[in-house]
Every structure is written in C-alpha cells, then in structure tokens.
Amino acid sequence: MVSRGGRDTAADFRRDPEQFVALYDTWFASVHRYVAARLGAAAADDLTAETFLVAFRKRDTFDPARGEVRPWLFGIATNLVARHRRDEARRYAALARVPAGRLDEPDAGPEERAVARVGAQRLAGRLAAALAELAAGDRDALLIVAVGQLSYAEAAIALDIPAGTVASRISRARAKVREALGDDDLEDAPWTT
Amino acid sequence: MDDLTPRDLQAVADLLAGPPPGDDVMARGRDQLTRLVRAESGDTESGDQAPAAPVPLRHRFSRRVLAGAVAAGLLLAGGAAYGVTAGLSGRTPHPVPAGLIAVKGCPRFYAVGGTVQKVTGATLVIQPSLGGPRVTVITSAQTSIRHTTASTVSAIADGTQVLVTGDGYGQPALAAHWIVIGLQLIRGSQPGPHQAPPQHGGGNVAAGTVTGVHSGGFTVLTPYGQRVRVTTSSSTGVSALTPASVGDLPAGGFLDAAGYLGPHGTLRAESIAQGSHLPIAVFPPGGRCPSPAATASPGSSTS
Numbered sequence: 001m002v003s004r005g006g007r008d009t010a011a012d013f014r015r016d017p018e019q020f021v022a023l024y025d026t027w028f029a030s031v032h033r034y035v036a037a038r039l040g041a042a043a044a045d046d047l048t049a050e051t052f053l054v055a056f057r058k059r060d061t062f063d064p065a066r067g068e069v070r071p072w073l074f075g076i077a078t079n080l081v082a083r084h085r086r087d088e089a090r091r092y093a094a095l096a097r098v099p100a101g102r103l104d105e106p107d108a109g110p111e112e113r114a115v116a117r118v119g120a121q122r123l124a125g126r127l128a129a130a131l132a133e134l135a136a137g138d139r140d141a142l143l144i145v146a147v148g149q150l151s152y153a154e155a156a157i158a159l160d161i162p163a164g165t166v167a168s169r170i171s172r173a174r175a176k177v178r179e180a181l182g183d184d185d186l187e188d189a190p191w192t193t
Numbered sequence: 194m195d196d197l198t199p200r201d202l203q204a205v206a207d208l209l210a211g212p213p214p215g216d217d218v219m220a221r222g223r224d225q226l227t228r229l230v231r232a233e234s235g236d237t238e239s240g241d242q243a244p245a246a247p248v249p250l251r252h253r254f255s256r257r258v259l260a261g262a263v264a265a266g267l268l269l270a271g272g273a274a275y276g277v278t279a280g281l282s283g284r285t286p287h288p289v290p291a292g293l294i295a296v297k298g299c300p301r302f303y304a305v306g307g308t309v310q311k312v313t314g315a316t317l318v319i320q321p322s323l324g325g326p327r328v329t330v331i332t333s334a335q336t337s338i339r340h341t342t343a344s345t346v347s348a349i350a351d352g353t354q355v356l357v358t359g360d361g362y363g364q365p366a367l368a369a370h371w372i373v374i375g376l377q378l379i380r381g382s383q384p385g386p387h388q389a390p391p392q393h394g395g396g397n398v399a400a401g402t403v404t405g406v407h408s409g410g411f412t413v414l415t416p417y418g419q420r421v422r423v424t425t426s427s428s429t430g431v432s433a434l435t436p437a438s439v440g441d442l443p444a445g446g447f448l449d450a451a452g453y454l455g456p457h458g459t460l461r462a463e464s465i466a467q468g469s470h471l472p473i474a475v476f477p478p479g480g481r482c483p484s485p486a487a488t489a490s491p492g493s494s495t496s
Contacts, residue, residue, distance in 0.1 A: 018230060021223060021226060021227055021230060024222065024226050025219075025223070028214070028219050028222065028223075029214060029219075032213070032214045032218075033210045033213070034210075036209075036210045037209035037210040037211075041210075041211040045221075045222075049221065052222060053225065053226060053229060056226060056229055056230065057229075128209075
C-alpha cells in the first residue's frame with residue numbers, strides 16, 4: 001500500500017523496483033496536473049510519463065531523509081518542464097490573447113463550480129500574461145505551490161533551494177500576479193497570498 | 194474584479210491544468226514504466242524490453258503542444274475547463290484527428306468547426322478551424338442539417354433559442370452585433386472563436402433561451418441559469434437556422450458538425466449547422482448528446 005506521503009514506499013521502491021509502479025499510480029495525476037498547467041495537457045501526457053521514467057532511473061538519488069517522494073517527483077518534473085520554456089511561454093501567450101470574458105458558458109457541473117469558472121474566465125488571460133512575465137524561478141515556485149499544492153518546505157526540496165528563497169520568490173511572483181489581476185480580495189488564494 | 198474569490202483562482206488553476214489525464218494515458222505510461230522496471234529487475238521471462246530512451250520531446254509533441262494551446266484557448270474562450278477539449282490521438286479506440294472537439298459527458302461524441310472543402314454525395318470534407326488534418330463527415334438520413342438564412346429581430350420571442358455575438362457582456366448588457374436564431378448549445382459545451390466578419394465582430398457571446406423580450410432587447414437565460422441582458426439596435430444582424438440538405442452546404446462555407454467518431458477518424462454526423470456567423474461549437478438537436486443514430490450509410494466516401 002502506498003502512503004500519500006510516500007515514506008513507506010520510498011524505502012520499498014529502492015529495494016524493490018516493482019514498488020515503483022505503485023508510486024506511479026499514486027502520483028501520476030497530480031504531477032500531470034502540474035505539468036499540464038505549464039505546458040498543456042497534450043504535452044503533459046508525455047512529460048509526466050517521462051518524469052516517472054527519469055525518477056525510476058534516478059531512484060538511488062532519492063534521500064528519504066530529505067523529505068517525501070512527492071517533492072522529489074515534482075522536482076524532476078520541474079526540471080523537465082524547464083527544457084520547454086519556449087513552449088511554456090508560447091502557451092501563456094496564446095492564453096493571454098483570448099479576450100477576457102469572451103464567452104459566457106461555464107462547464108456543466110455543480111452550479112457553484114460553474115460560477116467559479118465565470119470568474120476564472122475573467123482571470124485566466126491576465127494570469128497567463130502575468131505568468132509569462134515572471135522570472136523562471138519565480139514561476140516555478142509559484143506554480144509548484146499553487147498548482148502542485150506543495151508546501152513551502154516541499155517546494156524547497158523540489159526546487160533544491162532554501163525555504164527562504166522559495167518564500168521570497170513566491171512573494172515576488174504573487175506581487176506581480178496580484179498586480180496583474182488587480183484584486184485585493186484574494187487573501188486565501190495560493191496565487192496571491 | 195469585485196467578485197473574485199479563492200474558489201475563482203482555483204478554477205483558474207483548473208483552466209490552466211485542463212482535464213485530468215485519461216485512463217489510457219495513465220495505462221500507457223504505466224506500461225512503459227513497468228517494462229523498464231522489469232528490465233532492470235532482470236525479468237527476462239516476460240520478454241519485455243526496456244523502453245527506448247525517450248525521443249526528445251520537442252520532436253515528439255511540438256505539434257501536440259500547439260494543439261493543446263489551441264484547445265486551451267478554446268477552453269478559455271468557452272469558459273469551461275472540462276467541457277470541450279481538442280481531440281488527441283490515443284484516447285479512444287479510433288484515432289481522433291487533432292481538429293475534433295470532444296464533449297464531456299457524451300462519450301465518443303465529437304464536434305468539428307471548419308470550412309467545407311469538398312462535398313461528395315452524403316460526405317463532406319472539412320478543414321478544421323482549430324487546425325489538424327481534414328475531417329471526413331458522413332451524413333445520413335438521421336442527420337439534422339440546418340443552415341442560416343436572413344431573419345429579423347422581430348422573429349425573436351420568449352423561448353427562442355439564440356446565440357448572440359456582441360460587445361460589452363455584463364457591462365451591463367451585451368450589445369448585439371449578430372444574433373443567430375435556432376441554436377441550442379449542448380450543455381457541457383460552449384462556443385469557441387466565432388467566424389463573424391469584422392464588421393459584425395464583438396468579442397463576447399451568449400447562448401441560451403430568450404426571455405423578457407422588449408423593444409430594445411431581451412434577456413438570454415443560459416443553460417447554467419445565468420441571465421445575460423442583450424440590447425439590439427438597427428445595426429444588429431439576425432439570421433436563423435432552417436432545415437437544409439447536404440446540397441445546401443457550399444464549399445468554402447463554415448459549418449459545425451457534431452457526431453460520433455467512426456473508423457479512420459471520420460465523424461458520423463448527428464447534426465450540422467452551417468453559417469458564416471457561427472462560432473466553433475456543438476449544436477445538436479435538443480441541446481443534448483444524442484443517442485448514436487443508426488449507423489450512417491454514406492452515399493460515397495472521399496479522402
């Protein structure tokens with residue numbers, strides 16, 4: 001059984017490679033979500049699979065004393081995404097070109113989600129433009145926390161930087177995103193606080 | 194920006210991330226990983242071989258990234274994170290051409306918006322506006338085919354299904370540049386970039402049922418319960434969808450076709466709506482995913 005934290009599995013998969021497949025089943029979706037947010041779903045299909053292949057080949061470098069499996073995987077994914085900065089920039093540019101509020105129909109589903117998406121439409125273009133303007137390191141830190149939902153400590157492990165640097169990068173990124181979104185009422189949102 | 198909430202921002206993250214990966218995507222990666230694991234474990238009995246070193250991704254998915262970006266643009270334009278995604282190969286038993294649009298909640302139901310390249314008997318060849326290879330659309334006697342004809346604002350009454358293109362959505366009303374009567378958008382779908390000529394442009398679209406008609410406009414009740422006030426003027430253009438046949442669909446014209454995926458990436462059309470003011474969207478009769486019609490019997494086939 002794989003724990004969400006991955007500590008048990010970490011010990012196992014280095015001894016027993018077969019256990020690595022369980023890691024894949026546990027974390028594929030969340031890594032895919034993170035990569036898809038940066039490069040799009042189509043690219044994420046390939047890059048997420050590659051993340052796990054790379055992780056498996058580098059499994060001996062995983063140090064459970066440093067933290068759990070998830071930030072290690074996100075770190076590998078981030079490094080792979082970094083090879084496609086140009087694709088990422090193009091994607092944000094494409095998203096930013098879509099006029100805000102162009103269309104009205106949210107996705108089918110619970111009404112509250114639908115309402116949320118109306119807000120999302122208004123924000124997405126500006127957010128994409130703001131993301132495109134961020135320094136790569138700042139964007140890494142912001143997205144790994146906001147989309148990957150890693151804690152600062154986990155982000156520090158994933159990005160192999162001190163936690164203080166994570167905090168300062170996110171602070172910088174949030175300031176720019178907040179400026180771009182022009183909203184002061186997002187105090188609980190991972191993007192801006 | 195007075196009504197944004199953290200939930201909105203989470204929705205933005207959803208929009209950026211797009212739909213979750215399909216089971217087949219996970220299975221493909223798992224299979225690749227399993228082969229590598231077994232190879233490194235010395236399991237030679239299975240005959241598996243380690244997967245080859247990954248092909249540089251730039252070579253593998255440069256076109257797919259583009260398709261994804263276009264799809265994401267459509268999602269944003271449509272405002273639905275999951276409702277519509279551009280078709281990607283490998284997610285269904287049949288290959289899905291890149292220009293096709295999948296509709297959530299309607300398994301194997303796809304749509305395409307694009308220009309007619311060729312009409313041969315009951316078969317149309319479409320060049321998708323989202324890019325990708327041409328798509329062969331096969332019609333049958335069960336296919337609902339409609340095209341737009343000139344109409345007037347006076348034809349709009351309470352209960353009319355409309356799609357309105359204009360400016361100023363929610364500020365406080367949508368000033369209509371063009372209205373198409375008779376469109377019933379499928380729930381879970383939404384219009385993409387519209388094809389209106391610039392003089393009838395306007396970046397905003399509302400689709401739904403008309404209520405509260407008055408001399409200067411009306412309200413559109415969307416399938417999601419939103420009410421959008423629409424104003425009309427003497428410059429507002431109006432067209433209406435009326436029944437048509439394949440012979441009424443001119444080469445070079447824009448149309449939306451929706452139906453079930455057939456072999457070799459063909460689309461067995463349940464509905465076709467043709468008109469220069471239509472956006473890329475899904476307009477099946479009744480606004481619902483239709484049951485797969487009896488297999489279309491194409492008059493002839495083109496490639």
